[in-house]
């Protein structure tokens with residue numbers, strides 16, 4: 001599906017263009033009979049009454065309302081459903097950084113006829129340039145026919161401003177004097193949109209009854225572990241698994257009991273996911289510190305540690321998250337689906353044995 005690559009430390013990873021991945025999701029949704037509504041701006045949720053007791057009614061601009069057993073708010077960083085779930089507004093916090101980003105073609109890079117740029121272009125791994133309060137990340141996409149460049153610098157946008165058009169000279173000046181090949185690569189970017197990076201340490205909760213949050217709505221993060229969308233997809237996989245297991249285990253036809261079962265399963269989803277995404281969000285903050293060290297003793301130690309990391313088969317720990325084998329295994333090598341299956345089976349056993357509270361009211 002994506003491009004298989006080697007990291008600097010020998011481990012393989014997969015990268016896929018986000019447009020390609022959206023098509024994978026779209027095709028899978030269509031194959032599974034999803035009804036997709038475009039231009040459907042959700043304006044609110046109401047709890048059903050009468051025949052719709054125990055259900056949620058999703059209200060939309062220019063569309064008829066939809067009645068559902070479960071509503072998932074995958075509505076991103078500025079989620080409107082987050083306030084509904086929490087019961088109070090919770091805007092994301094500034095991280096202190098902003099991103100410039102863009103993709104360009106192999107031809108653009110080839111045109112430089114520069115030996116070092118060609119070498120970087122042919123490397124199958126992620127290239128990262130580190131410096132005081134900023135870094136640059138570059139990697140190939142679509143079988144090295146396209147490349148992604150992300151420049152992370154100190155946020156100079158006013159508080160509350162989400163994006164702003166910067167200028168190309170100012171963007172490039174952030175990396176002046178670092179590496180002539182990076183200057184050439186940066187010159188491929190034709191837009192300098194500044195994108196403020198925001199996050200939460202954690203949310204109090206992700207669910208309210210049968211409404212759940214997913215993805216950036218519940219765990220936006222600095223993108224320094226490359227895991228934001230990956231964690232959103234993992235959320236979806238776990239939620240899908242739990243709901244389908246509930247369905248096959250015999251979901252109740254009684255509206256009150258059904259609501260209680262679904263509420264419990266969504267809480268189980270929250271418990272399983274929150275502990276993983278919080279590790280990811282905190283890890284990205286640690287990576288920011290490690291990447292953005294100013295010149296000094298700590299930076300010298302970091303550079304030495306990086307220089308000493310073996311090129312392959314590294315199994316040991318490291319202060320650098322991406323080079324810390326046990327940490328990476330726990331983050332990327334964890335079988336979330338098997339874990340969710342186990343936890344669902346334990347949950348349903350407890351429920352059948354009557355060990356779960358049944359005091360959830362509609």
Ligand SMILES: Cc1cc2nc3c(=O)[nH]c(=O)nc-3n(C[C@H](O)[C@H](O)[C@H](O)COP(=O)(O)OP(=O)(O)OC[C@H]3O[C@@H](n4cnc5c(N)ncnc54)[C@H](O)[C@@H]3O)c2cc1C
Pocket residue numbers: 040041042043074075076077078079080099101150195197214215216217223226227228229230231232
């Ligand atoms: C610079 C940068 C680099 C990144 N790099 C990586 C990476 O390498 N790997 C990785 O895994 N992640 C990466 N991420 C993170 C990734 O982009 C996000 O985590 C991911 O897009 C979150 O997906 P989402 O579906 O939760 O939210 P979004 O992608 O924000 O989607 C939310 C959707 O909800 C819609 N919506 C919002 N409100 C409403 C409403 N009221 N009604 C209807 N629809 C609504 C929006 O239009 C949008 O389509 C990066 C992020 C940044 C900023």
